[in-house]
Amino acid sequence: MRKKTVIITASVLIAGGVVVVGYNSLSKDEVVKQEHTIVASKGDIQVNITANGVVEATTVDNIVPSASGKIKENFLEDGKTVKKGDLLVTFEGEDFGQDLAQQEASLEKQKIDLKTLEKSLEKNNENLAVFSSYTGTVKDVLVSTGDSVQTGQAVAVIEKEGEVKEVKSKASGEVSVINVNAGDMITSGDNVVQLNSNKDLENQIEKQKLDIKGTEKSIEDLKEKQEVPNSIYAPFDGEVTVAEETAVGSTININSVLGTITNYSEFKLALAIDELDIPKVKIGQKVEITAGAYPGEKFEGEVIKIASQGKTTNGVSTFDVEVSIKDPKELKAGMTANAKIVVSKQQNTLLVPVEAVKTKNGKKVVTVQVDKGTKDVQVITGLNNENYIEIASGIKEGEDVVLPVTSAQTVNPIFGGNDEKTKALGSSKGTQGGN
Secondary structure, three states: OOOOOOEOOEEEEEOOEEEEEOOEOOOHHHHHHOOEEEEOEEEEEEEEEEEEEEEEEEEEEEEOOOOOEEEEEEOOOOOOEEOOOOEEEEEEOOOOHHHHHHHHHHHHHHHHHHHHHHHHHHHHHHOOEEEOOOOEEEEEEOOOOOOEEOOOOEEEEEEEOOEEEEEEOOOOEEEEEEOOOOOOEEOOOOEEEEEEOOHHHHHHHHHHHHHHHHHHHHHHHHHHHHOOOOOEEOOOOEEEEEOOOOOOOOEEOOOOOOEEEEEEEEEEEEEEEEOOOHHHOOOOOEEEEEEOOOOOOEEEEEEEEEOOOOEEEOOEEEEEEEEEEOOOOOOOOOOEEEEEEEEEEEEEEEEEEHHHEEEEOOEEEEEEEEOOEEEEEEOEEEEEOOOEEEEEEOOOOOOEEEEOOOOOOOOOOOOOOOOOOEEEOOOOOOEOOOO
8 A cells, every 4th residue: 555655844944945844754664665755846956066165365466676676665564454556665776886887997998808809810810821931942840730830930941052941920820731841842932831720819709708798797787786666556455464574775686575465355265176077167157155254154156267277186186266256245365165156057947856766778767656556757857966856847746756765765855745835955966967
């Protein structure tokens, strides 16, 4: 014998909706033997993704100088409230006039020395071929290939009619080719020895060029230090946090962070969403926020940013999601909060407990009570969460749906009878439905 469960009702407020809670009045043994039915009723279903995170200020900016300089005025105070455009820090340039004059004089001399070296190399290269000024017999060759030769050094000896003359180099360099041998007859103008360019002179020129670059860089640095950095103004309304005390007269570098300014009137919630849930999260989705510091109070939020790159820890990937908080009220930066992202919802739709839907032969069916027993009816489902599932077609509101019985089962406490309105709120495990 089938028997509809006797219901004792109690009103419960869930997310603003009144629901009816049913309790089985039968004994435990009777529960095991009885089949329970529930009335298919209309209500609201909502599928959510839940996560927790930290409340952060939306707008934060570092207070950084535009250049290195000496502080002239410092209006920074820890905890000070400022308005956009308020003057925070002014600077004065440092006097490096004497150092600049010395460096500029040094640079001028280095450039003159470079020109002298370059002229010497040019002249030297014009005389790399050593020619004989005499006609006669080569008595001796005084150098070998690879020898270093200095300007004015003799490279060969020529003899004519008992008179001995030396052939001298007019340049310095390394012997690359010797064109004569002892005993050879030569005439005036013959090439005796060929030299390579003077490497020492070339190296001196390269070193001089590097020295000039170094001096130019020193002058540039000194001029930058003499420049007065732009005064720093508050970029927006906010509260100042001083990074470190910087007294008037202190010299600071361009990368120095003097502090931060934070707008504590606008907040966001930083969340880490599991990779399995992130495809369901979209920009603009509404978010319900609660904070342990304010029990019973809810805050409205909206998804404003979804990270394209995930973070992997211990084989699990999460994606950063930012949620703007519409009216933060008394929330403070650094507080933890819970977020419920509303992925999808349906209102005034037909609902049954998820356990009422079974799969047979690849089709979703529910068992309904009829006059002569029960029958399976194929249904098309919609949204579902951990507790409830939407029935798009197959059965109608008011039909008695048979629930499977287990040794510990009682009537699902969300459904009462035909005349009761049902509110079914979802969990993070909700999905879209289908046939």
